[in-house]
Amino acid sequence: MSRPTTKDLAKVAGVSLATVDRVLNERPGVRQTTVERVNEAIKAIDFVRDISAANLARSKEYKLVFLLPDHDDEFIDLILEAIAEANRSLTHERTIVTIIRAPANDPRRLVEEIDKLSATEVDGVAVMTPETPQVRDAISRMDARGIAVVALVSNQPNAESAYFVGINNEAAGRTVGQLMARFTGEKHGSVLVLTETMQSRDSQERRLGFDVIMAKYAQRLKVCPSMETYGDSVRTAQIVRSALQSRPSIVGIYLMNHDIYEAMQAIEALSPLQNVVIIGHELTAHTCARLIDGTLDAVISQDVGHLVRSSIRVLKAKITSIGTVASQERIRIEITLRENMPEERQTVGR
Amino acid sequence: MSRPTTKDLAKVAGVSLATVDRVLNERPGVRQTTVERVNEAIKAIDFVRDISAANLARSKEYKLVFLLPDHDDEFIDLILEAIAEANRSLTHERTIVTIIRAPANDPRRLVEEIDKLSATEVDGVAVMTPETPQVRDAISRMDARGIAVVALVSNQPNAESAYFVGINNEAAGRTVGQLMARFTGEKHGSVLVLTETMQSRDSQERRLGFDVIMAKYAQRLKVCPSMETYGDSVRTAQIVRSALQSRPSIVGIYLMNHDIYEAMQAIEALSPLQNVVIIGHELTAHTCARLIDGTLDAVISQDVGHLVRSSIRVLKAKITSIGTVASQERIRIEITLRENMPEERQTVGR
DNA sequence: CTTTAAATGATGTACGTACCTCATGTCAAG
DNA sequence: CTTGACATGAGGTACGTACATCATTTAAAG
Missing domain, CATH: 1.10.260.40 (lambda repressor-like DNA-binding domains)
Known part of the structure; x- marks a missing residue:
């Protein structure tokens, strides 16, 4: 029956x-x-x-918010695009997603934005921001107000109320390590690690995982200390130049952030890149182009559409206190080479 | 408003x-x-x-069928499991998925099963079976009867009515080729390719892609003709033995099918496997275990849960003539190393 | 202009749940 | 035994759509 x-x-x-x-x-x-x-x-x-009948009767709409950093880069753009796409297909499911931008590096303003969100206007929030004590507390307050919360991309390990939607960055670092170890063959030399800042937990975890694997499988390689670019193109060029000059035998470069435009420019401007293995993060128009032209050897990424849809599903599940399908919400650490790049990305130029 | x-x-x-x-x-x-x-x-x-209101009014249930091969292997098991999981979470959405098993290599019986499906009892069917003219025609007849159809895992390129849910096997072969080329470093020698049968289009496509990349990036390696195991363990052992003996310098093995148990057994029984790069397909308990113990170097796979959920979404979209979100239905060619294996698989023993 | 068929309107019931009001029931304290 | 608080029942309306029936209008044919 x-x-x-x-x-x-x-x-x-x-x-x-x-x-x-x-x-x-x-x-x-x-x-x-x-x-x-x-x-x-x-x-x-x-x-x-019957949830749909219940929603129909309540004429309830799920009001969700994505709280994103207010600086613009290609990764954020991907997320914005994914949200727009989700919004289109979710109108059919009584779900409205809005976006709030806040300065990621100004905890005070960030907390201000979070505290502004009232349970009457918002049912759930996906927060993408570095972990700080202030933010953690603000998240707890949201939870207390009855707003569902997930942490997006950057984990908030000390805010228990926030389910994490993203990848294990330490495992991501290990994966890069393994690829670096294998792609460099038997060669000896050193490996550069470039990051915007080592302040962020994500960078620290990636570095940690990377080092573990390099120590285990590639002792022939010397891994240099992380070099911080602070997102400054002049500084980046300078750092890269001095590194490439002082270390003649660079065989690999790990670009730990997705915003690798400046770094790649600086690298290319300086040396013939034959046989240097370069691995980066996130599938943006820029990294895809570099994969295709062969400058970049591999990219580690997470499916942005999946991140967004998963956040939404988890938030709605929390709101209705319904369970989720664990395997569907697991975000994979994707390895992309030129050969397995999604077909729709292969034509996207820069 | x-x-x-x-x-x-x-x-x-x-x-x-x-x-x-x-x-x-x-x-x-x-x-x-x-x-x-x-x-x-x-x-x-x-x-x-409003689809939920419409479904409520109709008290309609979507009756979907997965038509799967009737032999048992780990990949099919994964699909069965994913279907069971989907079924659990889909009761809330008026969707019932049932499974029909039919001999994949007996087109007559297969077609018989397909022709049995009536539009009054079934709204949509996901077909996982090798492409043959008989099947193609049977699919067209289903379409004519008003039953939605998708092709699962194995494409049915000549049955236009069947949307394909799966990966591009030629690209998958290329990906394996790239990994093989890079993982073997600068070494010279030969590469074995083992497959159950080269009859299937999937194998042919994978081989094609593999060869393209090997010719382009690894001319130092000699790629041997595909060796067919016919799923027979005795034959497999024999083939592998003679291959390993007649070719002293094997540096890589491509196991083109997911069912690699016999092949791995035979390989291990015969030679010290140091420095031989082995790449296989699909993330099963067995391949995961081999990734962990280091016998297998990489696995190319497709997310089985995603395959199943995507099939269901596409079928329902076809039935209600609603659009789908293209990016959500794209099945990625996943590369899995020990380091980026999903965490829940890491504890699964054999 | 009438006849007739086709097109359209008006209205009601149903799906499964939410939410409201009012009536009736029960039980213990006084 | 009465009072009152609380528990429960009975019944209605609503959500947005599907589907059925019957009445009415419109347009084409004679």
Whole structure:
């Protein structure tokens, strides 16, 4: 037979529809013993509320917010695009996603934005921002206000209320290490590591994983200390130049951030890049182009569309206290070479 | 304002609700000019039918079928598991997935099973079977009967009605080629290619892609002709033994099928495998274990859960003639090393 | 102009749930 | 026994769509 309805539930529990409704929606005025009777009946007939009918009746809309850094780079652009796409297909599911931008490096303003969000206007929030104590506390306050929270891309390991949607950065670093070890063959020499800043937990974790594998499988290679670019193209050029000059035998470069435009420019301007293995992060128009032209050997990435859709699913699941399919929400650490690049990216120029 | 409803549509089109209903559900008795007027209004106010409300009203259930080969291997097991998981989470969405098994290599019985499916009992079918003319025709007949069809894992390029859910096998072969070329460093020697059969289009495509890249980037390596195992362990052992003996300098092995148990056994029994790069397909318990113990160097795979969920989404989209989000349905060619193996697989023993 | 068929409108019920109001029941304290 | 608080039942309306029936209008044919 078909799915049991509230009517069936009422019959089995031996109560009226009104009481079933009171129990299901946790309305007051039901004796504890009756509540239990209904709950037993729910288990007995395996009753599950029909969410679409419920949403229809409530004419409820899920109001979700993505809180993103306010600087613009290709990765953020990808996320914005993915959100726009999700929004298009989610109109059919009573879900509205809006975007709030806030300075990632100004905790005060960030916290201000978070505290502004009221449970009456917002049901769930996906937060993409570096971990700081202030942010952690602001997240806890949101949770207390009854707003669902997920941490996007950057984990918030100390905010238990925030489910993490993203990859394990230490494993990502290990993966890069393994690729670097194997792609460099038997060669000896040194490996550069460039990052925007080592302040961020993500960078630290990636570096950690990278070092573990390099130590294990590529002792022939000397891994240099991380060089920080601070996103400054002049500084980047300078750093790269002096590194390439002082170390003649560079065989590999790990670009730990997705915004690698300046670094690549500086590198290319300076040396013939034959036989230097370069590995970067995230599948942007720029990295794709570099994969195709062969400058970049591999890219480690996470599916941005998946990140966004998964965040939305998890938020909605939290809001309705429904379970999620764990395997569907797992974000994979993707390795992309020129050969397995998604076809729609292969034509995208820079 | 909120989503437009059929009422709004009726008002804008200047017709009654009944007529709107007739147009939306393609019922007879509406003049062509009126149909067009309503369709214009649909565009004008961007009306989209509320699918959950529609399903509720129809008390419709989507009845989907997965038609799978009737032999058992680890890959099929993964698919079965993914279907079971999908089924659990889809009860909430009025979708029931059932499974039919049929001998993949007996086109007659296969076609018989397909022809048995009636549009009254089934709304959509995902077919996983090698391409043959008989099957292609049977798929066309299903389409004519009004049953939605997708081709799963194995493409049916000559059956236009079947949307393909799976990876580009030629690109997968290229990817293996690139990894083989890079993982073997500067070494010279030969590369073995083992497959169950070269009859299947999938194997042919993979081989093609593999050869292209090997010719381009690894001319130092000699790629041997594909050796067919026919899934027979005795034969496999024999083939592998003679190959390893007659060719002293084997530096790489490409196991083109997911069922690599026999081949791995045979290989291991015969030679010290130091420095031989072995690359296989699909993330099964067995391949994961081999990745962990280091026998296998890389695995090319497709996310089975994604395959199944995507098939279901595409089928439902076809049934309701709603669009899909292209980027969500793209199945990636995944490269898995020990380092980026999904965490839940790392503890799975054999 | 009438006849007739086709096109359209008006209206009601249903799907499964939410939410509201009002009536009736029960039980313990006074 | 009465009072009152609380528990429960009965019934209705709504959400957006599907589908059926019957009444009415419109257009084409005679």
